[in-house]
Amino acid sequence: MATSNLHKWASLPDPSSADLARATEGDAQAFKLIVERYQGMVYSVAYNVLGNRTDAEDAAQEAFLRCYRKLPQFRSEATFSTWLFRLALTASVDYKRREKRHPEPVETPELVAEEAPELGEGVDAATIVAALHDLPEDYRVPTVLRDVYGLPYQEIAEATGRPLGTVKVMVHRGRASLRLKLRAEGAGPEQGLAGARPRSDA
Amino acid sequence: MDCSYFRERINLYVDGELGYLEVAELQQHLSFCPDCAAELAQVGEVRGALAAWGRLELAPPPAFAERVMAVAELEPLPGSPRPFGRAVSDTLEYLDEKLGSIPLPGGRHLPVKNVIGWGLATAAVVIGFERRHGRRSRELTPL
Numbered sequence: 403m404a405t406s407n408l409h410k411w412a413s414l415p416d417p418s419s420a421d422l423a424r425a426t427e428g429d430a431q432a433f434k435l436i437v438e439r440y441q442g443m444v445y446s447v448a449y450n451v452l453g454n455r456t457d458a459e460d461a462a463q464e465a466f467l468r469c470y471r472k473l474p475q476f477r478s479e480a481t482f483s484t485w486l487f488r489l490a491l492t493a494s495v496d497y498k499r500r501e502k503r504h505p506e507p508v509e510t511p512e513l514v515a516e517e518a519p520e521l522g523e524g525v526d527a528a529t530i531v532a533a534l535h536d537l538p539e540d541y542r543v544p545t546v547l548r549d550v551y552g553l554p555y556q557e558i559a560e561a562t563g564r565p566l567g568t569v570k571v572m573v574h575r576g577r578a579s580l581r582l583k584l585r586a587e588g589a590g591p592e593q594g595l596a597g598a599r600p601r602s603d604a
Numbered sequence: 605m606d607c608s609y610f611r612e613r614i615n616l617y618v619d620g621e622l623g624y625l626e627v628a629e630l631q632q633h634l635s636f637c638p639d640c641a642a643e644l645a646q647v648g649e650v651r652g653a654l655a656a657w658g659r660l661e662l663a664p665p666p667a668f669a670e671r672v673m674a675v676a677e678l679e680p681l682p683g684s685p686r687p688f689g690r691a692v693s694d695t696l697e698y699l700d701e702k703l704g705s706i707p708l709p710g711g712r713h714l715p716v717k718n719v720i721g722w723g724l725a726t727a728a729v730v731i732g733f734e735r736r737h738g739r740r741s742r743e744l745t746p747l
């Protein structure tokens with residue numbers, strides 16, 4: 403799928419098969435290299451699904467433990483990053499279904515990159531984080547899976563344990579709500595997102 | 605057909621879920637309805653912003669990798685036979701994911717896995733007791 407962010411993460415260099423073999427045999431140093439290389443991806447996925455730092459850290463840790471246990475099942479037909487990306491997604495969605503979540507005041511997470519991200523005119527990281535944070539839980543998770551990560555609806559239905567039709571309705575409502583929130587950040591109702599707010603770095 | 609009919613379809617359109625004729629019908633409406641055209645543009649902008657957000661890497665908390673390693677080192681080697689306790693807790697974790705929890709009065713939740721876990725523990729004790737006694741009685745019985 404052209405819009406899928408799987409492609410972005412799939413471009414991270416995979417660990418060499420020798421490194422993977424060593425990690426699979428229990429070499430802690432080899433596994434640590436994997437954790438260090440992919441922690442940003444795994445944590446980002448967990449944060450976007452769960453919406454707060456405490457839960458995201460727990461779920462990201464769980465994702466790496468599942469990775470460790472399942473290393474012998476990894477087959478090189480998939481790229482390692484895509485395989486781990488899916489482990490991170492399912493660990494995060496499972497965590498959300500299982501744990502009592504920690505409500506936290508919304509706080510924009512730190513980005514790894516130095517420069518301000520290009521998210522569209524008048525939309526910055528804080529706007530996106532706040533808008534996602536304010537979405538009802540039931541809308542946020544499917545909307546994140548669909549539009550942040552480009553997962554097919556069928557996969558979202560399976561991951562969240564909800565019927566396909568319900569998932570679609572939730573994503574549609576999530577988008578409608580985000581549209582209003584992102585526009586509310588802007589100047590006027592007729593302007594849409596584009597040109598709604600002068601960029602702080604302009 | 606009024607706009608609400610097409611508003612429904614805009615989401616299906618951006619998801620690529622409309623058939624050829626439905627797309628043609630929507631595009632025809634968009635060509636003379638600036639409101640629906642604006643809505644389509646905005647949905648596109650929201651999706652673009654979300655996809656761009658998803659390509660960004662958030663910084664994990666400090667010393668995250670070290671904490672993961674500290675927990676991973678307590679694990680048995682990958683692919684090694686699961687110790688019995690580990691296998692039981694994996695099973696319970698799986699059941700937990702599938703079954704969730706039983707709501708209790710006062711807003712608390714009793715995880716279903718705990719109920720099953722207690723059941724398993726009781727069964728293990730009973731079976732162990734039976735076995736010891738069974739073996740002993742066999743040992744004592746002259747052939």
Ligand SMILES: [Zn+2]
Nearest residue numbers: 607610637640
């Ligand atoms: Zn219209």
